[in-house]
Every structure is written in structure tokens, then in C-alpha cells.
Amino acid sequence: MLLGRRVLFLFLILALCVAPATSQAPPTAGSVDFEKLAIESTDWLAGLVRINTTNPPGNELAGARYLADILQKEGIPSEIVETAPGRGALVARLSAGAFPDPSRALLLLGHMDVVGVDPSKWSHEPFSADVADGAMWGRGTLDDKGPLVANLAAFITLKRAGLRLNRDVIFLADGDEEQGGDIGIRALAEKHWDKIAAAFCINEGGSTVVQDGKPRYVGVQAGEKVSINYRVTATGTSGHASVPLKDNAVVHLAAAIEKLGNWETPVKPTVLSKRYFEGLADVEDPELAKWMRVLDTPERQDHAARILSAANPVWSSMLRNTVSPTILQAGIRANVIPSEARAILNVRLLPGELPGEFADDMLKVVADPQIRIDIDAMNSRPSPPSEIDTDFYRSIVKASRVVFPGAPVLPLMSPGFTDSAELRVRNVTCYGLGPFPLTEEEEARVHGDNERLPIVSIRPGIELVYRTVEDFVRAP
Numbered sequence: 001m002l003l004g005r006r007v008l009f010l011f012l013i014l015a016l017c018v019a020p021a022t023s024q025a026p027p028t029a030g031s032v033d034f035e036k037l038a039i040e041s042t043d044w045l046a047g048l049v050r051i052n053t054t055n056p057p058g059n060e061l062a063g064a065r066y067l068a069d070i071l072q073k074e075g076i077p078s079e080i081v082e083t084a085p086g087r088g089a090l091v092a093r094l095s096a097g098a099f100p101d102p103s104r105a106l107l108l109l110g111h112m113d114v115v116g117v118d119p120s121k122w123s124h125e126p127f128s129a130d131v132a133d134g135a136m137w138g139r140g141t142l143d144d145k146g147p148l149v150a151n152l153a154a155f156i157t158l159k160r161a162g163l164r165l166n167r168d169v170i171f172l173a174d175g176d177e178e179q180g181g182d183i184g185i186r187a188l189a190e191k192h193w194d195k196i197a198a199a200f201c202i203n204e205g206g207s208t209v210v211q212d213g214k215p216r217y218v219g220v221q222a223g224e225k226v227s228i229n230y231r232v233t234a235t236g237t238s239g240h241a242s243v244p245l246k247d248n249a250v251v252h253l254a255a256a257i258e259k260l261g262n263w264e265t266p267v268k269p270t271v272l273s274k275r276y277f278e279g280l281a282d283v284e285d286p287e288l289a290k291w292m293r294v295l296d297t298p299e300r301q302d303h304a305a306r307i308l309s310a311a312n313p314v315w316s317s318m319l320r321n322t323v324s325p326t327i328l329q330a331g332i333r334a335n336v337i338p339s340e341a342r343a344i345l346n347v348r349l350l351p352g353e354l355p356g357e358f359a360d361d362m363l364k365v366v367a368d369p370q371i372r373i374d375i376d377a378m379n380s381r382p383s384p385p386s387e388i389d390t391d392f393y394r395s396i397v398k399a400s401r402v403v404f405p406g407a408p409v410l411p412l413m414s415p416g417f418t419d420s421a422e423l424r425v426r427n428v429t430c431y432g433l434g435p436f437p438l439t440e441e442e443e444a445r446v447h448g449d450n451e452r453l454p455i456v457s458i459r460p461g462i463e464l465v466y467r468t469v470e471d472f473v474r475a476p
């Protein structure tokens with residue numbers, strides 16, 4: 001009996017070994033032909049770049065119709081939501097069940113609009129999608145049409161693979177991001193929340209940084225600063241310029257701007273920036289790494305922050321609230337002392353900082369009763385950072401280990417703002433990826449001249465997004 005069972009067991013093992021894989025088993029990321037997908041994605045991107053969606057006026061509906069055609073060929077229905085004439089977004093959904101469950105859904109978000117160009121400064125036509133010198137040239141290739149197409153490729157691949165999903169996956173291509181999102185993400189969130197409601201989101205905002213020819217780290221944006229414009233007003237006595245006055249508004253404004261522009265604001269490392277520097281220390285030059293590791297030590301924090309801030313202005317802005325004077329206005333005639341002079345400061349506050357309190361702090365720095373400081377505009381919505389101890393974050397880490405082995409995943413708090421702020425206030429856990437590996441020089445072309453996406457970066461970028469998504473949404 002015992003022997004008989006053993007024989008049967010061996011036979012079963014043998015049968016399993018020689019049995020062909022069942023044809024019903026859905027493929028995994030390991031069986032996706034990423035090389036082929038990269039070629040398709042390059043075509044999709046070229047078509048999208050050739051649609052001029054400079055905002056203003058935006059013209060995103062042309063982009064939405066283009067994406068709807070691509071999805072339709074894959075048998076995926078989509079909906080175009082018009083938020084203003086010629087403006088809007090495209091939404092499509094892969095459902096996990098009969099009823100949408102927004103408390104679990106994953107949103108793949110990218111924006112179709114782009115910032116303007118000065119064509120005379122470009123070596124290729126900015127809406128040509130020309131491929132030359134190993135790159136695709138064009139406004140939007142990096143921000144944000146490239147990442148949007150990486151989302152599209154992941155979405156389409158999920159559909160083609162026929163995976164059973166543990167949550168709905170929503171693809172959203174929106175607009176008006178570059179002008180603040182009033183008729184983009186804000187309009188969608190306020191008027192069409194049922195179509196896009198999700199618990200998790202992948203959006204722009206991160207970066208995969210290449211140094212010395214290899215990916216150094218994968219930065220995942222998990223929080224962002226708030227952008228606020230403050231108006232500084234100096235008042236004084238007006239008069240003839242031939243009789244100089246001590247309370248000259250121009251002089252008082254200039255002194256205030258000098259103080260605020262050079263103000264070394266207090267260091268306030270956040271949970272995210274501490275995690276960022278801790279991780280970065282493992283791959284950074286040991287001299288600097290030593291200071292990154294003591295940012296959490298109160299006695300050495302200020303000194304460490306000073307050294308890191310001097311080494312890199314981006315690090316400086318991650319560690320504190322910042323003030324950049326950007327506009328000065330005074331005077332109407334060369335021989336008239338004006339009674340008023342004004343300036344605009346662009347301020348980026350860390351999450352949780354109070355705009356009114358920061359205005360009071362600035363007034364203390366200026367210490368001049370002739371100066372008034374008011375909020376001129378809230379450019380972005382204050383939002384809490386996203387938690388990083390989540391399965392979704394771990395899916396990014398897992399995917400990154402396969403695609404960019406040896407490069408750590410670091411959480412970022414970006415000084416710039418994205419559509420994610422509007423979602424984070426609605427309790428959506430948002431992570432910003434910059435899936436395409438880029439050098440700092442390439443990354444700096446975002447919003448600048450000669451924006452381009454290196455062709456070799458396309459495959460790893462789409463692979464990172466697909467592997468992340470598949471790991472997170474695949475039902476067991």
C-alpha cells in the first residue's frame with residue numbers, strides 16, 4: 001500500500017512535469033514582449049506629440065479623440081468628458097467586477113496639455129516627434145505625454161493579457177494641468193468624481209535619475225509643496241524726485257526684497273525628506289552621505305542642512321519653505337517718487353505649513369512698518385503627503401528591482417505641484433513616477449527648449465509602469 005502510494009505520487013509528479021501549460025493561464029509580466037510594446041508605444045507617443053495641445057488654448061479634445069481611437073482598436077470603450085469648449089479629458093475603465101468599487105480602484109493619470117514653445121530655439125520642429133540622435137524630439141515627450149503613453153501601454157497590456165483583476169483600473173488623460181487644473185482635474189473631481197474615483201493613483205512627478213550611464217535611483221513623488229504668490233506692498237510719500245525722501249517706497253521695497261530673497265528659512269525635514277536622504281546616502285558620495293544620515297539628529301541637523309543646501313539647491317528646497325522674488329513694479333515717471341511699490345514673491349510651503357503664519361514670519365524678517373504682505377494667489381491646493389508604507393509602494397519597489405536592479409526607490413517631496421494634490425485631498429494615495437531613465441541634463445529640458453525622450457529609455461519606462469500595475473492589480 002505504502003509502495004503503491006509512492007508510485008502513484010511519482011507518476012503524478014512526472015505527469016505534471018511533462019504536461020503542457022494550460023492555454024487558459026493568463027500571461028504574466030515575464031511573458032510580455034516589452035521590446036514590441038516599446039515600438040508600439042513610440043508610435044502612439046509620436047501621434048500624440050504631433051497634436052499641438054499648447055495650453056492655452058489647450059485643445060485637449062483632439063488628443064482625447066486620438067487616444068479613444070487607439071483604445072477602440074483594442075476593444076476598450078472610453079468616454080470623452082468635455083469640461084469647456086474644446087477642452088476635456090478621456091476616461092476608460094477595466095472592471096474587476098460588475099460594480100465599480102472606488103475604495104479600491106487604481107487610477108492611471110497623465111495630462112495631455114503642454115507648455116508653450118519658442119520654436120526659434122529648437123533644433124527640431126517642436127510638434128514633429130522627429131526621431132534623431134537617439135531621441136524623439138517634441139514638446140510633451142517628457143511632460144507629460146511620454147508618461148501618459150506608458151500608462152496607456154500598461155492599460156492596454158492588462159486588457160490584452162486578460163488578467164483577472166482585484167480592483168478596477170481607470171485610465172485618465174486630462175488637461176489644463178499646466179494652467180492649474182481648473183478645467184482639468186479640479187473640474188473632473190468636482191463634477192465627475194463618479195467616473196474617476198479611486199483609492200490609488202499613478203501620476204507624473206517622480207524621476208528615474210541616470211548618472212554615469214546607469215540608473216542611480218528611482219524617485220517616487222509622494223508629496224508636494226504648496227505654491228503661493230504673496231504680494232509685498234511698500235507705501236511712502238510721493239513727491240518730486242529732486243527732493244529725496246527717507247520713506248521712498250521703492251527703497252523700502254528693495255530693502256524688503258533683499259531681506260526676503262536672502263532669508264535662510266528654518267530647516268524642517270519631513271518624514272518624506274528624511275526617508276529620501278536616508279536612501280540616497282547609500283548611493284551618494286560618502287562625504288555628503290555622512291551629512292544625509294544625521295538630518296534626524298537635532299544637534300547636527302542645522303549644520304547638515306547647510307552643507308546639503310549648499311551642495312544642491314533642490315535639496316535645499318526639499319528641507320524648508322522657500323521664497324523667490326519674481327516680479328517688481330514701481331514708478332510711473334523718472335522724476336516722480338511713487339507712493340507705492342509692489343513685488344510678487346513665489347513661495348513654496350512644506351505640507352502642513354500655514355500661509356498666514358508664514359506671512360507673519362516674513363513681516364518679522366522685514367521689520368519695516370511701511371511694508372505689507374498679503375496672499376495674492378494660491379496656485380496649488382495644500383495636500384497631505386501620501387503614506388508610503390503601502391502594498392502599492394511595495395509594488396513599485398518590486399518592479400523597480402527587476403527593471404533597474406541596484407537603484408534604490410526613494411520617496412520624493414517635490415517643490416513643484418501636480419494634479420495629485422487635488423486627489424490627495426480626496427484621500428487618494430498618489431505616487432508620481434518618472435518612469436523613463438533620464439540624466440539631469442535631459443530632465444532639465446522639461447518646460448525648456450529641445451525637450452526630447454531618449455529612445456533607449458522607452459522600454460524600461462513602460463516596463464516599470466506595467467510591472468508595478470500588474471503586481472498591484474492582479475487577482476490571485
Ligand SMILES: [Zn+2]
Binds near residue numbers: 111204
Ligand atoms: Zn506635467
